[in-house]
Amino acid sequence: MSDTKTDTAAPDYRDTVFLPETDFPMRAGLPQREPEWLARWERLGIYDRLRREKGRSPFILHDGPPYANGNLHIGHALNKVLKDFITRSQQMMGRDARYVPGWDCHGLPIEWKIEEQYRLKQKNKDDVDIVEFRQECRKFAEGWVETQREEFKRLGVTGKWDDPYLTMNYHAEAVIAAEFMKLLMNGSLYQGSKPVMWSPVEKTALAEAEVEYHDHTSHTIWVRFPVETSQGIFATKKPASVVIWTTTPWTIPQNRAVAYHPEIAYGLYELGEVAENATAKAGELIVVADALAEAVMKAAKVESFTRLADVTAADMEGLVLSHPFRGVEGGNGEWDYDVPLLPGDHVTDDAGTGFVHTAPSHGDDDYQLGLKFGLPMTYNVEPDGSYRPDLPLFGGQAIITPEGGEGPANVSVLKQLAWSGGLLAKGKIKHSYPHSWRSKAPLIYRNTPQWFAAIDKVLGDGMDEYGTTIRSRALTSIDKLVRWTPQTGRNRLFSMIEHRPDWVLSRQRAWGVPLTVFVRKGAKPDAEDFLLRDQRVNDRIIAAFEKDGADAWYAEDFKARMLEGVAAPEDYVQVMDVLDVWFDSGSTHAFVIRDRADGSPDGIADLYLEGTDQHRGWFHSSMLQACATRGRAPYRGVLTHGFTLDEKGMKMSKSLGNTVSPADVIKEYGADILRLWVAQSDYTADLRIGKEILKGTADSYRRLRNTLRFVLGNLDGFTEAERVEPKDMPELEQWVLHRLAQLDQQLRKGYDAYDFQGVFQTLFQFATTDLSAFYFDIRKDALYCDAPSGLERRSVRTVLDILFQRLVTWLAPILPFTMEDVWLSRFPGEDDSVHLHDFPVTPAAWLNEPLAQKWDAIRRARRVVTAALELKRADKVIGSSLEAAPVIHVEDAPVLAALQSVDFATVCITSDLVLTGDPAPNEAFRLAEVPGVGVVFETAEGEKCQRCWKILPDVGEHKHPGTCARCDEALSLR
Incomplete structure (x- = not known):
């Protein structure tokens, strides 16, 4: 530093510096202020005003x-x-x-x-x-x-x-x-009697969309179906049983067949020693898939067994079994029928026995097999999930209770199988099971007449x-x-x-749109005349609903009015189900x-x-x-x-106490912070939210708000008379325009691709890195200290105006409240809103790739200088970068030329610097990621300008005491 003393008598020039002025507050106060903007938008009728714009x-x-x-x-x-x-x-x-x-x-x-x-x-x-x-x-x-x-x-x-x-x-x-x-x-449209997902608690059919799967513990049973006919391998052996496995014991009374797969390898097994408490019997013969034999024997507590022979598809074709309740005491002949063994493509040897118990009324695969082979349907289960009252042995017993718990039916069937000799083994299994997504109660497949598309x-x-x-x-x-x-x-x-x-x-409910259809009495669902198809009736129904709503369907005389002159009302039944x-x-x-x-x-x-x-x-x-x-x-x-999870990635649940209420977030932070959380998240995956995440979101918001506040403050009093054409601007301003042209293309593509995370990150990085940490940092000096008529200051203010128009509109879809606040802080018109404006057209002519490449090189070199000065500041050698005048050694000639073509001292925010192509000495500061640039620290020579704080040799030589030439001129033009 120079030994020359600063003139202590120099005037206080603080009032001559053009510091930012704005009413835009540092603290957002979103929870309190957002309702005001909502009321304003409603008063202005913004949504409807936008609809009146023509040609879009x-x-x-x-x-x-x-x-x-x-x-x-x-x-x-x-x-x-x-x-x-x-x-x-x-x-x-x-x-x-x-x-x-x-x-x-x-x-x-x-x-x-x-x-x-x-x-x-x-x-x-x-x-x-x-x-x-x-x-x-x-x-x-x-x-x-x-x-x-x-x-x-x-x-x-x-x-x-x-x-x-x-x-x-x-x-x-x-x-x-x-x-x-x-x-x-x-x-x-047709009416079919087939198994559908049924909620015994809600007493209605459900669609797949209304079903969710939860872990559920079910009874598992291995059941003997005795072989009735003697053919193939069974003609030369003592009586045997085909063994099935199921997790729904309650469906056994509805069994009408057993399915096998012709390509699965099956064997005839003789049981040897069994455990004392086993329901399996030593010496009995069973048929199971070879791949599952070991597991079946273990479940049945069979300690030794012998495989006697293959059981081929030819052995099983046409084989007849008997129901395990056949001839049971008290059965009243309910199950005294033959059970066919049938081939089915749905059968596997992944689990169970390789044979599938088939109840056509209670499963889709079962139903399809029943259709193929003409199996009878059963109607044993009532809408409330209980057996029909007159079903022998089990009448009236519930499968699912009205509260959604397990009824006695499963255990009753299991006990009856044990008593009648049908039970080979039993157990329990925890597995994924269908539940109603509304009542959360387990579902069953139930055969019932329903309407289908x-x-x-x-x-x-x-x-x-x-x-x-x-x-x-x-x-x-x-x-x-x-x-x-x-x-x-x-x-x-x-x-x-x-x-x-x-x-x-x-x-089978009441609150909904009824199935507006009439069916002929006595006609079968597959009959040509089963459904009344007449457009005149349809038009009457539509007109009635337009006038009185769907409640019209329940009027006492509705059928007669609709069918008048078309069909005899007494010949038709009015369907009372409601639509899904x-x-x-x-x-x-x-x-x-x-x-x-x-x-x-x-x-x-x-x-x-x-x-x-x-x-x-x-x-x-x-x-x-x-x-x-x-x-x-x-x-x-x-x-x-995706779905929303807590900060630890756990599903939100009131019982866990980890839910996040939108109302609570808005009350603490405001809706814009909640919206910003959405914008910062990858919505294509599950999203996490919680206190710490919201704190981080609020910090990003604060940094962005400060950037916008800087723009507003430095546009105070800006008029069209100040505007500078892009071609007349300094390079740094032209570089900003280039970046805006790039951003315009990127952001439009991002918004069109619904990539809001990408849009926000692009804008945030631009605002905090390109602007706040680079451009604004450099141009504060020109904004605060240059004369208002100076080209550089006017260019900066022009660029700030251009930035304002774009940043505020580009961010308005994400932060509508804050951008309205920013907009009205500058344009406080009673009838205006940022949301009445489009993204400004950004000229493609602003794109200048050679200039961008040049300034990329300049920014890399600047990073070395600022890093070197930061070390000196940390060591308290200097307090401000303006106290420095470093020597910068640049090996690459084109980079050196680029730095020499601009005011690199201003870019580095130093009072002066020296650029040289000489090799850097060993003590020079370097950054590994920016090779070829070395910085040797030197202090600035001269005095500190009392207005701009630069240290320059000419300070004190001008009309205004204690000023540099630039500040003296600015003061002279006031």
Whole structure:
């Protein structure tokens, strides 16, 4: 440092420095302030104002309807925020992005709640008029729709909140019925008696989408089926038994066959010694698969055994067995029938015995085998999961209790098998078992008459472009018509639809859209005249539902009015089942996208967005329903997100106390922090959230807010008169414009690809690294100290204005509250909002790759200098980088030329520096990752300018005391 003393008499120049000025607060105060912006947006009618803009192509994100029966959880917030990112970004990229929120209002959960209220009042649902009961369900749903609507709006989600769609609206119910009647008319609807997933607790059939799997402990039994006929190997041996294994003992009374696989190796085994408490008998003969023999013997406590012979497919073909309850005392001949041994492709030797007990009324494989070989169906199980009262030995016993527990049926069957000699062995197994996702109670397969959509029937409806059946249209749509985000969604849905059975449409409940169909009395379901197919009747039903809703179906004279002049009402039965609610939500494309004025011209949504569970739910049912009624998928794109977990990756549960409520997050941090958590996460996988994660999110928000506050503060008073054309700007400003042109392309692609994590990280890195840590750091000096008329300062302010327009709009889809705050801090118009603006057009001419490469080299060299100075600062050799004037040795001639072509001292924020191509001395500071650059520390010569704090030789030689030439000029121009 120079020994020259600073002029202590120099004036205080602090008031002459152009420090940032802004009312934009450092502390966001989001929880308190966000409701003000919500009210403002509602007052301005922003969503409707955007719809009035002409010439934009529509973008329809169709809302998968949440169920109207409870407060929002964090998964709801994730879902709606992702949707909002998309609608806002698509709008700001020039589309007419329409979003109509909706609710699923029918179905069992609501009905169950009303029944609970009845039980508390000791009231019987069956004693209440069905329309009165349905009205109570409607009121319950209406209440939760209002609650959830406000909770969704608080998240900052834009949409047509004053006119959402509800599946219980009269028009919606009319369209759902109309869509159902299209199945009636195209021949895909049929009534079949077949096993379906049945909830004894809820007393209704369930679809696959309503089933979840949990660990469950079941009884396992190995049961003898005595061989009745003498043929093949059995003609020369003493009596033998074919052994089956099952985890559902209660299905044994419904057995009608035993299945084997012709290609499995089977053996005839003679039992030797058995344990004292075994139910197996020494000397008896059994037939099992060779691969499973050891396991069977162990389960039966058989200590020694001998394999006597092969049992071939020829030995088993046409073999007849007897039911283990045949001739049992008290059986009243119920089971005195032959049990055929039949070949079945579904049989394996992976577990069990290699033989499968077959009850056609209680399993899909069993049912299919029964269809193939004409096996009789049984009707032994009542809707409440109990045996029919007159079933011998077991009448009235429950399989599943009304509370969802195990009834006595399994144990009773097991005991009866032991008593009658049919039980070879018993045990227990913990395995994955189907449960209702609503009541959480175990399910059973139960044979019951239900209504189905045949997904492999050739429809002949003229909509054959993508296939002639529901399944073929769906599979073609999945591959040819839909964009999948992520692509794995395609594989999941394709596999599910490729292998699924016919769609069970009927439910035995009250709150829903009825199956609007009449059947002829006495006609068999496969008879040509079983179903009344008449478009006049269909049109009357639709008109009645439009006027009075689906409650009209339950009017006493409804059948007579509908059939008047078409058919004799006394000849027909009115079906009283209700539709699967997945058919309701699957039909929403018709009454929302097709019918509404704010729908899509072609009735097809650009995007459906839900969690991964909706491959078996809404994505699935919508696909099937639309392929049945319009011949193709109702959507062009499907996006799926993962589930929310706690910070440790555990599933959230109230019992574990690890749930995170959106309302609690908003109360503590504000909705923008919750939205930022979504943007920072990879939604294609499961997402973690918790206190520490939210703290990290809030820190990212704070850093971003500080960047924007810097921009605002340094734009104070900016006018068009200051603007500098890009071609006249210094290189550093042109480099920023180049980066903005790059970002514009990247961000538009990112938003279009729904890559919000990538969009935010790109913007965040730009704001914190390129701007705050580099560009702003360098240009603070020009902003604060240059004369207002100076080209450099005007260029910086012009760039800040350009940055403002882009950063605020680019971030608005993610942080709508904060960006509104930033926008209004600069443009406080009563009628304006950042959300009324598009992303600015960014000229491609700003791209300058040679300049970018040059400045990449400059930034690398700068890193060496700043790292060297940081060491001196840490050692307290200097307090500020302006006290330094380092010598920088650069081996690479082009890099040296690049550094010499700019004011590298300003770039490094030093008062001076020396650039040289001489080899760096040994003591020079180097960075391994930036070879060829060495820095030798030297202190700056001169005095400290009392205005800009640079240390320069000319300080004190100018008109204004204690200033450098630049500051003296700036003060002279004031």
